[in-house]
Amino acid sequence: MSQWISSNLGYPRIGANREWKKALESFWAGKVSESDFLAELKGIRLGHLRLQQEKGINLIPVGDFSLYDHVLDTSTMFGIVPKRYGYEGGEVSLDTYYAMARGNDQAAASEMTKWFNTNYHYIVPELADANPSLTVNRPLHAYLEAKQELGIEGKPVLLGLYTFLKLSKGYANAELPSLVERFLPLYCEVLSELQQAGVQWVQIDEPSLVTDIPAEDWKQIERIYEELNKVAPELKIILQTYFEAVGDYEKVVSLPVQGIGLDLVHGGEANLEHLREYGFPEDKVLAAGLIDGRNIWRSDLTEHTQVIKELGKFVSPDRLIIQPSSSLLHTPVSLAKEDALLPVLRNSLAFAEEKLDEIQLLVNIAAEDENVIQEALAENRKALSELKTSVFRSNGTVREAVNNLDESSFVRKSDFSTRHAAQQKRFHLPILPTTTIGSFPQTAEVRKARRQWRNGQLDNQQYEAFVDEQTKEWIDIQEELGLDVLVHGEFERTDMVEFFGEKLGGFAFTAGGWVQSYGSRCVKPPIIFGDVVYQEPMTLRETVYAQSLTKKPVKGMLTGPVTILNWSFVRTDIPRSEVAYQIGLALREEVEALESAGIEMIQVDEPALREGLPLKKADHESYLTDSVKAFKLSTSSVNDTTQIHTHMCYCEFHDVIDSIEAMDADVISLETSRSHGELIENFKTQTYDKGIGLGVYDIHSPRVPSVEEMKEVVVSALDVLDPELFWINPDCGLKTRGKEETVAALRNMVAAAGEARNEI
Numbered sequence: 001m002s003q004w005i006s007s008n009l010g011y012p013r014i015g016a017n018r019e020w021k022k023a024l025e026s027f028w029a030g031k032v033s034e035s036d037f038l039a040e041l042k043g044i045r046l047g048h049l050r051l052q053q054e055k056g057i058n059l060i061p062v063g064d065f066s067l068y069d070h071v072l073d074t075s076t077m078f079g080i081v082p083k084r085y086g087y088e089g090g091e092v093s094l095d096t097y098y099a100m101a102r103g104n105d106q107a108a109a110s111e112m113t114k115w116f117n118t119n120y121h122y123i124v125p126e127l128a129d130a131n132p133s134l135t136v137n138r139p140l141h142a143y144l145e146a147k148q149e150l151g152i153e154g155k156p157v158l159l160g161l162y163t164f165l166k167l168s169k170g171y172a173n174a175e176l177p178s179l180v181e182r183f184l185p186l187y188c189e190v191l192s193e194l195q196q197a198g199v200q201w202v203q204i205d206e207p208s209l210v211t212d213i214p215a216e217d218w219k220q221i222e223r224i225y226e227e228l229n230k231v232a233p234e235l236k237i238i239l240q241t242y243f244e245a246v247g248d249y250e251k252v253v254s255l256p257v258q259g260i261g262l263d264l265v266h267g268g269e270a271n272l273e274h275l276r277e278y279g280f281p282e283d284k285v286l287a288a289g290l291i292d293g294r295n296i297w298r299s300d301l302t303e304h305t306q307v308i309k310e311l312g313k314f315v316s317p318d319r320l321i322i323q324p325s326s327s328l329l330h331t332p333v334s335l336a337k338e339d340a341l342l343p344v345l346r347n348s349l350a351f352a353e354e355k356l357d358e359i360q361l362l363v364n365i366a367a368e369d370e371n372v373i374q375e376a377l378a379e380n381r382k383a384l385s386e387l388k389t390s391v392f393r394s395n396g397t398v399r400e401a402v403n404n405l406d407e408s409s410f411v412r413k414s415d416f417s418t419r420h421a422a423q424q425k426r427f428h429l430p431i432l433p434t435t436t437i438g439s440f441p442q443t444a445e446v447r448k449a450r451r452q453w454r455n456g457q458l459d460n461q462q463y464e465a466f467v468d469e470q471t472k473e474w475i476d477i478q479e480e481l482g483l484d485v486l487v488h489g490e491f492e493r494t495d496m497v498e499f500f501g502e503k504l505g506g507f508a509f510t511a512g513g514w515v516q517s518y519g520s521r522c523v524k525p526p527i528i529f530g531d532v533v534y535q536e537p538m539t540l541r542e543t544v545y546a547q548s549l550t551k552k553p554v555k556g557m558l559t560g561p562v563t564i565l566n567w568s569f570v571r572t573d574i575p576r577s578e579v580a581y582q583i584g585l586a587l588r589e590e591v592e593a594l595e596s597a598g599i600e601m602i603q604v605d606e607p608a609l610r611e612g613l614p615l616k617k618a619d620h621e622s623y624l625t626d627s628v629k630a631f632k633l634s635t636s637s638v639n640d641t642t643q644i645h646t647h648m649c650y651c652e653f654h655d656v657i658d659s660i661e662a663m664d665a666d667v668i669s670l671e672t673s674r675s676h677g678e679l680i681e682n683f684k685t686q687t688y689d690k691g692i693g694l695g696v697y698d699i700h701s702p703r704v705p706s707v708e709e710m711k712e713v714v715v716s717a718l719d720v721l722d723p724e725l726f727w728i729n730p731d732c733g734l735k736t737r738g739k740e741e742t743v744a745a746l747r748n749m750v751a752a753a754g755e756a757r758n759e760i
């Protein structure tokens, strides 16, 4: 027996073949009955538990599995169901559960937002008029099921009350104490039932403890854990934090719980510093998150054994748990399908399944035969050093180019007003020019042609001819509609990151590296494993072709460096900012290629800029500085007459407005409709004096907005923004829309622009 305990915090739900996704979608489509669906999901759930059991994990999480989202599970467990779903108390039905997640004919879906700084999205609990009650003890059911079916002594996982309230909406922070008052008895009930059932360990997730905690909240946090400890003194509660270092270390480790889980990867240095400075309480267990739960790289086990040795200074071996840094929900499931990857890369990867092996290996160091461990460590070292020394990892030209960057690499030749004048002269655009964000409908026909090309039924020439046909059709449509600045339509792209990654050196694509993004929706992020190298023009052919069809300007369309970075799995051997610069340099070459070919408006999209914001305010500035620089690196080498656009799909921008300005784009387009006028309101107090387009209609719905409606948005925007600088465009790209509704909506948009011009 080893002396340390191995543990896991959560396992991906989706299954190695995305069977979970498929099951949900066929249930929603009415293809399987509720009981068959639930039976299938039970099979998937038990399969994941069995796997962890076979791997030898001591503390297997139960209750982390979900039918959609774990925050929604927590809401429904406490009967937090907004009135519009017609809920009348008691256990929440599957229909109501999915209505909250996805909406139905009677009621809109609940809001969905990002889970901390990950790409997972949760359903936001709505606490206005909440009447909480315990409808079902989910963790208890999960515990009993694992015990009865598999003989597993599981560790129930539950979302902590503080984090649950912090993630909810519909109340002011002053009401926090009264909400704690109402929910705490329910949490007590859950825990005392777990204790009665003989549960030993419980994992209470409180990732909000790594954010900036308002001082007045501490009283509530202390109260919650004092109460829980009182009602279930025999339970070993692990208070689990992740995604960053805890800010108030001394307070967190003083809470009356039996174990503290710290992330030793993300914010790892800061957490280790805390341990060195303040030590660790003698009466607690340290759950050490050593294996990266959010990335896909094999761990450096030799380094980890050193860290474990150091941890030995703070806790005795029987009080040390070895575990991932967070739930493995954020990693792909298994490497089994990845034989097509370069061997040197494949050997350096660990997905969820392989991470369980790493945990076991670390735990075994104490007990196993020296030789076995030495062999495994040597193999681990060899694989990592092969990647480190591989030709992909370091490209001399790229390294030199990054090293040679200086202040001048990040600034345009002239200031905005000079450029603006030069561009006005060059383009002769009318006031309130109209444009779109880039993509046009990706119809079944477009998707089919791409599929046929991918599996060889269409050769390159045939596929390009097809893309050109679509482009021509839409250039004609845009001309006929009377738009002022046209786009080629992005028919050659599925995904705005994958498209560029496939054409740049340093990227790899997995066969099955899916992770859950929201509900049944999964994404397959590219892997940036080597230096990013520009190989050949990526967008030139399609853009130049589109421009050849019209006298109006066609905007070139690129995905920005920060977005490419934030939507990929990124190497960790060099700073992220350096990877961002490498991408920035590659895009700069593309921008220059477009400009030389006569494309004089170029849009560089950064929809993911804001979502990369670190969890602690203190870290915002350096992230934003690096991001702005990467963007400017890609866009600043052009002539004054070349107009740089950017686009961001969000309306909450007030906290990043300075950075958005600093990007120095000539024109920016922002999403507006989901802010319900708030964005426009913001400009009363915040000035923005470069070109700006606020989306005049919501592209998330097939509804065709009227001329009046859109004109109203324009008129109210012109109350606060300079008409000389204002652009008219939809909220975002139109690829998910149908053709007819798109043409109708754009026709109304152009008419609205015309009317607004007449009134100025």
Ligand code: GLN
Binding pocket: 437, 438, 439, 490, 496, 557, 605, 607, 647, 648, 649, 732, 733, 734, 735
């Ligand atoms: N140019 C992209 C498009 O139109 C922008 C997408 C985005 O903002 N997410 O589809």
Ligand code: ZN
Binding pocket: 437, 607, 647, 648, 649, 731, 732, 733
């Ligand atoms: Zn967008």
